[in-house]
Amino acid sequence: MQLRIPGPTPCPPEVLQASAKQMVNHRGVEFKDLMFRTTENLKKIYQTNNDLLVLTCSGTGGLEAAIVNFLSPGDKVLSVSIGVFGERFADIARTYGVEVIPLKFEYGQAADPDKVKKALQDNPDVKAVMVTHNETSTGTTNDIVALNKVIKEFDKLILVDSISGMASLDIPVDKLGLDVVIGGSQKGWMIPPGLSFASVSEKAWKANEVARIPRFYMDLAKAKKFLVNGETPWTPAVGIFFGLDAALELMLKEGLPDIFARHIAIGQFVRNEVKKRGLEILPDDQHASNTVTAVKAGDKIDAPKLQKILREEYQVVLAGGQKDLKGKIFRIGHMGYVSEKDMKEVFEAMDKALPQAAK
Amino acid sequence: MQLRIPGPTPCPPEVLQASAKQMVNHRGVEFKDLMFRTTENLKKIYQTNNDLLVLTCSGTGGLEAAIVNFLSPGDKVLSVSIGVFGERFADIARTYGVEVIPLKFEYGQAADPDKVKKALQDNPDVKAVMVTHNETSTGTTNDIVALNKVIKEFDKLILVDSISGMASLDIPVDKLGLDVVIGGSQKGWMIPPGLSFASVSEKAWKANEVARIPRFYMDLAKAKKFLVNGETPWTPAVGIFFGLDAALELMLKEGLPDIFARHIAIGQFVRNEVKKRGLEILPDDQHASNTVTAVKAGDKIDAPKLQKILREEYQVVLAGGQKDLKGKIFRIGHMGYVSEKDMKEVFEAMDKALPQAAK
Numbered sequence: 001m002q003l004r005i006p007g008p009t010p011c012p013p014e015v016l017q018a019s020a021k022q023m024v025n026h027r028g029v030e031f032k033d034l035m036f037r038t039t040e041n042l043k044k045i046y047q048t049n050n051d052l053l054v055l056t057c058s059g060t061g062g063l064e065a066a067i068v069n070f071l072s073p074g075d076k077v078l079s080v081s082i083g084v085f086g087e088r089f090a091d092i093a094r095t096y097g098v099e100v101i102p103l104k105f106e107y108g109q110a111a112d113p114d115k116v117k118k119a120l121q122d123n124p125d126v127k128a129v130m131v132t133h134n135e136t137s138t139g140t141t142n143d144i145v146a147l148n149k150v151i152k153e154f155d156k157l158i159l160v161d162s163i164s165g166m167a168s169l170d171i172p173v174d175k176l177g178l179d180v181v182i183g184g185s186q187k188g189w190m191i192p193p194g195l196s197f198a199s200v201s202e203k204a205w206k207a208n209e210v211a212r213i214p215r216f217y218m219d220l221a222k223a224k225k226f227l228v229n230g231e232t233p234w235t236p237a238v239g240i241f242f243g244l245d246a247a248l249e250l251m252l253k254e255g256l257p258d259i260f261a262r263h264i265a266i267g268q269f270v271r272n273e274v275k276k277r278g279l280e281i282l283p284d285d286q287h288a289s290n291t292v293t294a295v296k297a298g299d300k301i302d303a304p305k306l307q308k309i310l311r312e313e314y315q316v317v318l319a320g321g322q323k324d325l326k327g328k329i330f331r332i333g334h335m336g337y338v339s340e341k342d343m344k345e346v347f348e349a350m351d352k353a354l355p356q357a358a359k
Numbered sequence: 360m361q362l363r364i365p366g367p368t369p370c371p372p373e374v375l376q377a378s379a380k381q382m383v384n385h386r387g388v389e390f391k392d393l394m395f396r397t398t399e400n401l402k403k404i405y406q407t408n409n410d411l412l413v414l415t416c417s418g419t420g421g422l423e424a425a426i427v428n429f430l431s432p433g434d435k436v437l438s439v440s441i442g443v444f445g446e447r448f449a450d451i452a453r454t455y456g457v458e459v460i461p462l463k464f465e466y467g468q469a470a471d472p473d474k475v476k477k478a479l480q481d482n483p484d485v486k487a488v489m490v491t492h493n494e495t496s497t498g499t500t501n502d503i504v505a506l507n508k509v510i511k512e513f514d515k516l517i518l519v520d521s522i523s524g525m526a527s528l529d530i531p532v533d534k535l536g537l538d539v540v541i542g543g544s545q546k547g548w549m550i551p552p553g554l555s556f557a558s559v560s561e562k563a564w565k566a567n568e569v570a571r572i573p574r575f576y577m578d579l580a581k582a583k584k585f586l587v588n589g590e591t592p593w594t595p596a597v598g599i600f601f602g603l604d605a606a607l608e609l610m611l612k613e614g615l616p617d618i619f620a621r622h623i624a625i626g627q628f629v630r631n632e633v634k635k636r637g638l639e640i641l642p643d644d645q646h647a648s649n650t651v652t653a654v655k656a657g658d659k660i661d662a663p664k665l666q667k668i669l670r671e672e673y674q675v676v677l678a679g680g681q682k683d684l685k686g687k688i689f690r691i692g693h694m695g696y697v698s699e700k701d702m703k704e705v706f707e708a709m710d711k712a713l714p715q716a717a718k
C-alpha cells in the first residue's frame with residue numbers, strides 16, 4: 001500500500017513498534033523523561049528556543065489553541081488565506097468572536113507580500129496576522145520569509161499554521177521570529193494523528209496574559225506550567241508520544257538539512273513526473289509545495305475515478321480536491337516517511353491507471 | 360510491571376498490536392467501516408441508541424464538549440461534586456461563563472440524593488445537572504440510579520462524567536435517560552489515552568440548537584454530521600481507533616454482564632485484602648468504587664514512600680492522592696484489563712513494601 005495523501009502519512013516500522021509499547025503512568029518517572037526528551041527534540045526540528053507545548057488533539061485543535069490562548073473577543077486579526085485550511089483558521093477565530101479581516105488569494109496562488117503590507121497599512125488596529133505556511137488543500141507553499149519580512153515592519157503577533165510544513169520544510173522559527181507555530185503529528189513527523197505542537201514566543205506569552213477568550217482543554221499556559229514537571233495538564237496520548245519519541249530519533253539521525261533536501265528533491269521529482277505526463281500543477285513552480293502536489297484534472301481526467309482505480313487496483317491512495325476544488329484536482333502527498341522510490345511506484349501505477357480514468 | 364493507577368490502564372496484547380497497524384486514509388473506505396463498526400459497538404457498551412460521538416482528546420476534552428455544546432453563557436447549572444474531577448467539571452463550566460451552583464460533598468462521600476433534590480427545589484432556574492458517576496480521585500461511585508431518579512422529577516439536562524465508570528460499571532444510559540455521558544479511552548476500555556466518547560440524547564440535541572457557548576474543535580453537532588459518512592470533522596487518532604476496534608471486540612466477547620461481574624468481584628476482593636491488612640478504605644463500603652480503591656494512609660503509612668518502594672522494587676505502580684488528599688491516601692486502579700491474579704500480585708508486593716513504608 002502506498003498511502004500518499006497529505007496525512008495521515010505512513011509511519012516507519014520503528015514508530016509503529018514504539019506506538020505499541022505498554023502504557024506507563026503519565027505522572028511517573030518514565031513519562032517525565034520522555035516528555036522532556038521529546039520536547040527538547042521537537043524544539044530542534046522547530047529550530048526554536050521558544051516554549052514548545054504538545055496537545056492531545058489533531059491539527060485543528062492546535063489551530064484553535066493558537067487563537068484562544070492569544071486573543072480576546074473583539075480583537076482584529078488579518079487572515080492571510082490561500083486555501084481551505086487558511087479559511088478554517090479564520091473560521092476558528094470568527095467562532096471565538098475575533099474580528100477577521102480576510103485577505104484571500106485565489107486557490108493555487110501564494111500570498112502576495114505587497115498585498116499583505118497594504119492590508120496592514122489599511123488596518124493599523126490589527127493585533128495579529130494569521131498565515132498558512134504550507135496550504136495542504138492547494139499544494140502551495142507561502143514564501144514565509146518574504147511574508148514575515150513585511151509583517152515584521154508592523155508590530156503584530158504572527159500566528160502560523162505549519163501543520164503540513166514543519167518537519168519537512170525549512171521554517172526556522174527563531175530566526176524568523178514567528179510567535180506561534182502549529183504542527184501536527186500525522187504529517188512530516190511520520191507518526192499517527194492525535195498530537196499537535198505549538199511553539200510560543202515571549203511576545204505571544206505577553207499577549208496570553210491579557211487574552212480573554214475562554215479556554216480550558218487547549219490552555220497553553222497550563223501546559224507550560226505542567227511541563228516544568230514533565231507532565232501535561234490532562235492525560236496525554238501516551239502511545240502516540242512513544243511513536244513521537246522514536247520518530248524524533250530517526251529525524252535527528254537523518255538531520256534537518258538532509259530532511260529538507262530530501263523533500264525538495266522529491267517535490268521536484270514529482271512535479272517533473274507530473275509534467276512529463278502532460279499534466280499541470282495547480283500552483284506555479286515557485287510556490288509549488290514540496291510536501292504535497294496538487295495536479296489539475298483538466299477536462300481529460302476523471303479525478304475521482306483515477307483515485308478509485310489507483311486505490312482498488314494498484315494500492316496507491318491519493319487525495320482529491322476539497323470544497324471548490326472537488327473533482328478539479330487530485331493531490332499526491334510526499335511528506336515524512338517517503339523516498340523517490342515510493343514516488344516512482346506511484347507513477348508506475350499512475351501510468352497504468354491514467355488511460356482508464358480518461359474522460 | 361503492574362500498572363495499577365486509575366488510567367492509563369494496561370492494554371491487552373491484541374489492542375497494542377492493533378494500535379501498531381499502518382495508517383489508512385481517514386476519509387477512505389477502510390476507516391469508514393471501522394468508524395461505523397466502533398460506533399455501533401460503543402453504543403452497546405453505553406447501552407444506548409443515542410448518538411455516540413468520538414473525539415480525539417482525553418477525558419477532560421470530553422467534559423469540555425459536554426459543557427460547550429449544550430449550554431450558553433449565563434445558564435445556571437447544578438454541579439454535584441464529590442471530588443477533584445467533579446470540581447474540574449464545574450471549573451470547565453465556569454470558564455465558559457456558566458453560572459455554577461456548587462453542591463459539594465466531603466471527599467470520600469457519595470452525593471446525597473435528598474440534598475440534590477433540595478438544591479433543585481431551591482434553584483428552579485437550573486438548566487442542567489452535572490454529575491460524576493465514578494469519582495476517580497476518591498474511589499467513590501455515586502448511586503447514579505438514585506440521583507437520576509431525583510433529577511428526573513425536574514426537567515433538567517443530565518450531564519454525566521462516567522470516564523472512570525463506563526465500560527467497567529453498569530450504567531444503562533437509555534434505561535436511565537441520561538442526556539450526555541462522557542467516557543475516556545484510557546480507563547475500562549483497555550486502550551491508550553487519546554479518545555473521548557460522548558452519548559447525546561434527543562433532549563440534549565434540542566439544547567444544542569440554542570446553546571451559544573462558542574465551540575469549534577469540540578463541536579459535537581459537526582461530529583454527528585460527519586459520522587453519517589463514517590468520518591470525523593478533523594483527522595482522528597487513527598492508531599487509537601485501531602486499538603478501540605480490537606478492545607471492543609474483546610469486550611463484546613466477554614459480554615457486559617461478565618465485565619460488570621468481574622469488576623464487582625475484583626473491587627470486593629481488593630477491599631477485603633486492604634481491610635485484612637488493617638487499612639481503611641476512604642469511602643464507605645456501599646459507595647466504594649469497583650474500578651479504583653482509595654486507601655487511607657492514616658498515621659502509620661508514608662503513602663508516597665510506599666508508592667516509591669512498590670514501583671522501584673516490585674514493579675507495581677499505584678497512584679497517590681490529588682489536591683487535598685495528597686499524602687493522605689493511595690489509590691489502586693482495577694479497571695479494564697485486570698484479573699484477580701493481577702490484584703493478588705499487587706498485594707503480595709504490598710506485603711513486602713508496607714513494613715518499609717511505615718511511618
